[in-house]
Amino acid sequence: MTAATIRDRAVRRRALDQSDRGIASHSDWRRPGVWLGMSTVHLILLILLILWGVGPLLWLLKSAVTPTQDTLQTPLAVFPHGWDWSNVATAWNTVGIGVQFLNTIWVAVGSWFVQLLVATTAGYALAVLRPKYAPIFNGLVLATLFVPGVVLLVPLYLTVLHPPLIGHSLIDTFWAVWLPAGANAFNILLVTRFFNNLPREIFEAARTDGAGPFRLFWSIVLPMSRPILGVVSVFAIINAWKDYLWPRLVLTNPAVQPLSVRLPNIQSQTDLGVFLAALAISMIIPIVLFLVFQRLFLRSAGLGGAVKG
Amino acid sequence: MTTSSAAVRVSRTRRRTPLTWIRGGGPANLLFLLPMIVIFGVFSWGPIVESVVMSVQHTNFVTAPTFVGFDNFLALFRDPLVPIAVRNTAYFALLALIFGYPIPLIVAVLMSEVRRARGLFSALAYLPVVVPPVVSVLLWQRFYDASPRGLFNTVLSWVGIGPQPWIQSAATSMPSVVLVATWAAAGSTVIIYLAALTSVPPELYDAAEVDGAGLWGKIWHVTLPQLRPVLLITFILQIIGTAQVFLEPFLLTFGGPANSTLTILQLIFRYAFQNSIGLDYGKATALSILLALFLALFSVVYFRLTKAWSTN
C-alpha cells in the first residue's frame, strides 16, 4: 500500500461521506442496530422484489417448455415429466407467431421514426429557430397534453378510415399506426426543453460561420441531442411494443397485426401450452432490450418524475 | 447594447414584406414546423374538434350525419350501464390509489437507502413495466384460475386458505384486476420516486441531524416536503390514467362477471365498436367528452387546492 493509495482512499471516503448518504447518515449506519435492521429489511425487500418482478416471468418461461397437461394439473410443479420444446416450435411455426413478431418490429420501427422526425423538427423550430408565432404552436401542442386520449379514439378512427387527400382508408396498413404515433405532445415537450437548454452561443457561432438552418439542425443540434433522442426513442419503442387498443382497431388483417393484437384473438383456438409459449416469445425482446439498455430505461423513467408539470 | 437596440428600432420601423420574411428564414421555419403541423393537425387537433362535433350528431354510414342536439347526452343518462361504469371506474381508481401510491413510496424510500447494487433493485422493480400489458394480463389470467388446482389457489392452500373465485365473482373481480394493473405499473412509480429521493440535497439531512432529528423526524421534515412536487404530480397523473383504464379489465374479464369490471372506457368502446348493427359514435364521443370535462375540472380544482398547500 503506497502513500498515494492511502491518500486516494481517504479522499474517496470523504467524498463518499459527504455526498453518498440518504436519510440515514453515516453515523447512523455505524450503529449495529441500524445496520442490522436495515440490512434485514433490504434482504426481505430483495426477496419480495424477486418474487414480484421475476417470479411470474420465470413461471411463464417454465410453462412455455412444459407439456400442457402438466401446466393444467400442477402449475407449480417444475418439469414433473421433463420438458418439451414442441410448444415453442408449434407456436412459431404452426400458429405462425413469427409473422406477428415481425409486424411488431415494423410497427415499433416506423412509430419510432415518425416520432423522432416530428419531435426533433418541431423542437428545433420552436426552441432554436423561434419564429414569432412559435408560442401559438407551443400552446396548441401543450393543450393536447391535457386532453385525455379517450376523446380521440372515435374521430381518429374515422380520420384513418377517410384521411384527407389520400383516396382510400389506411386501415390494415402500418401507416394507420405510424402516423398518429407522431402526435405525441410529451415528446415535443421533452425535446423543446432540451433544445432550450442548449448553449445558444454555439448556434450564433455556427450562424456567423455561414451555416443555414438545415446545416445547423443536421450537423450541430442533432449530434448534441443524443441524450434526449435516447430518451424519446426508449419511450417510443416501448410504447409501440405495448400498444393494444389502437392497433386492434386499425389492424384487422392477421398478416399485419402485431403480437399484442393477435395473441388475444387466437387464445380460444390455441392449446394452452402453445399459447403460453407464444406469450413467452412476445416478452423476450422487450426484456432483452431492457436488460441491455437498463441505465437508459431507468434514467428515462426517472426523468418523468423530475419534470415538474 | 446600442447596436442591438438600434437594430430593434430599425426592424420595428422597417416594413415587413414577403421578402423580409423569406430573408429572415421564414420558409425554413415553416418547413421545420411542417411535420408537426400536419401530424398534429390531422391526428390530434382535428379529431379533438371532430369529437365535440360528433357528440351532437347521429352517425351511420349510409346517410349523412344529422344534428341531434343533446340527444346523445340524454341517452347516456338513460342508459343503465353508465352509472355502473362510472362506479366501477371510481372503484378501480380508488383501489389503484391505495395499492399503487403509498406502497411504491415505501419501497422507494427503502431502496434509496441501499448501499450497493441499487441497480439490481431498480431493475427488479421495473421489469414488469417492460412486459407488454397483453402478455401480463393473459399470464395473470392463468394465475387466477379459480379451480382448486389454479396457481394462486394452490399457493393459498399451502397456508391453509381455501380456493378463491378471483375473477369469477363480482365481489373479487375488481380487486383482481387492480392487482394485475398494479403489478404492471407500480415499478415505474417506484423509479420516479427513487429519482426524486436521490436528488434530495444531503445537506438538508445533515442540517436536520444537527437539529436533533431522528430517523422518522428526518423523513417527516426533510424527505416528504422535498418530495411534495413529485407526490402531487404522480397523484393527479395516476387519477387521470386510472380513469381511462381499458386493457386490463377488457382482456381479463371483458367487463364481467355481470358488468362488475365494466369501466367507462370499455363502455365507450362498446358504443363505438361493438354495437351489432348501428355504430353509436354519438354516444361514444359524448361519453368521452363528459369524462374529459370531468378530468379537466378535477385537475383545475386539484391544482388550486395544492397551490394552497405548496405555499405553506
Place this chain on the structure above:
Amino acid sequence: MKSPRTAAAVLAVTAIAGAGLLTGCSASGDSGNTNGTVAITIASLVPGSSADAFKAFNLRVKEFEKANPKVIVKPVEYQWTGPTFSAQLAAGTLPTVFNVPFTDSQSLANAGQLADITSDVKKLPYANKFNKSLLQVAENDKGDLFGIPYGPYAYGLSYNRALFTKAGLDPNKPPTSWDEVRSDAKTISDKLGIAGFMVFTSGNTGGWGLTEQTYSRGGRMEVTEGGKTTVTADNDQTVAALKFLQTMRWTDNSLGSNFNLDWSGMNQYFGSGQTAMYPSGSDVLTALVQSDGVDPKDYGLGLIPTEGDNSGVLSGGNVAVVSAAASPAEKAAAVKWIDFYYMQKLLDKSAAVADAKSLISNKQPVGVPQLPIFDKAQLDTSLGWIDSYINVPKENVAPFQNGIFDQKIIAEPAKHTQELYAALDSVVQAVLTDKNADIDALLKGVNTQIQALIDADAK
C-alpha cells in the same frame, strides 16, 4: 355550433364516405376488374382454424377458379362479430362474400348495407326450391333477396363420449330430461373433478343459450301481438332455467369454476376436456375439429331435453351475403361462388363428392348434422351421395339426427336480438357467480332495458 371549417370537414367526410361506398373505393376490398376478369374476396374460415382446414378450403377455391376462369378468388379469414362488421363496413374492407347470422341479416338488408342479389339468384335453377320460411331471414321488408341462407342448425346437447364412459355412464344414452342432465352432470363432476355440464356465458352467447333453455321449457323471450312486441324475459320458464343453473352451481357444484366463456372459449373448454356436456348449435363439430382438436369419435350429439307445452328447439343459421359495395359483375361472380361452395354439395352428386373428398383429405369431419335448406328429401339424397365418405360415426350423432325432425323448431327473438342477448349475459353471469343473485329483479331489468329500445324504434 358548427364553424364553417367544421361543417366543411363534415361535408367532406360524408362525401368521401358516400363516394367510397358507392364506387367501392377501398384498400383491400373488391379490387379492380381487368380484361373481363372479375376479382372477388371471400370469407374463408374463422381465424385460428387449423392449417388442414385452410388446405381443404383452398382446394375448393382452386376447383371453382378452374370452372370459372374469368373469376379470381381471394380468401380472407373472417369471423362474424358485430364490431368487425361495422368497422369493415365503414372502412370499405368487407370481403365481397361474407356471412352474417340469421339474427342480423334482415336488419342489415333493411339498412341497405348488403347488396340486392334478387336477380342474380333468380337465375339459379333451384331458386324456387328453397324452404320459404328459411329464405325470409335473407329478405328485406319488401321481399328483395339479399343473401342465401346456409348451414341452418338447431340447438343440441354436445357431449364427450369418452368422459361419459370414464365416469361410468353409457355414451349411447345421453340425458333426455333436465333432471337427467343434472344427475349425469353431478356423477361426472364428482368422479372426474371437471364441470359435468356448462353453458355459454359471455359475448352475447349467454343470452343465446338462456333463450334456448327457455324455449326448451315452453317459454318465450319476446311476444309479438298485433304489430307490438313485448319483452317477456321474466317469464316462468326463464326463471326455472336460471334456478336450475343456480342449483347445479351452488348445490351440486357440477358447473366447474370458469364462468367467463364465449363461443370459442366454451368450445375450447369442451375440447380440452374441462366440461363433459354443453348445449350448442348442432353444427359445432366442424369448429371443434378445426380449432380445438376434437376427435369426432369422442363426440356425441343428443337432443336438448324439451318439457312442457309450446316447448321447442332454438334454431339459427348463417346467410351468405354480398357487400353493398360490389359492382354488378362482382355480384354475379359472388353469387356464382356462393352457389358453388355453399349450395352445390346439396344439389349435385359430383359437387357433393368433391366437397367430401377435399374435407377427408385434410382430416376434416364429413357428416356433421345438418338441417335442410330445401326439404328433408333433398337433404337425405345429398347425404346418400357422400355416405361412403362420412367419417363422423353415425351412432354418435344419431340421438340428435333421428329426433330433431319431430321437434318444434323456433326462430330466435326478432327484435334487438343482440342487445337482448347481451343484457341476458349479465343475468347468467350473475346467477353463476353470486350466490344471492336476485333472478326476478335481474330479469325485470332486462325487460325494461330492451323494451325501451323496441319502443324507441316505433317512434
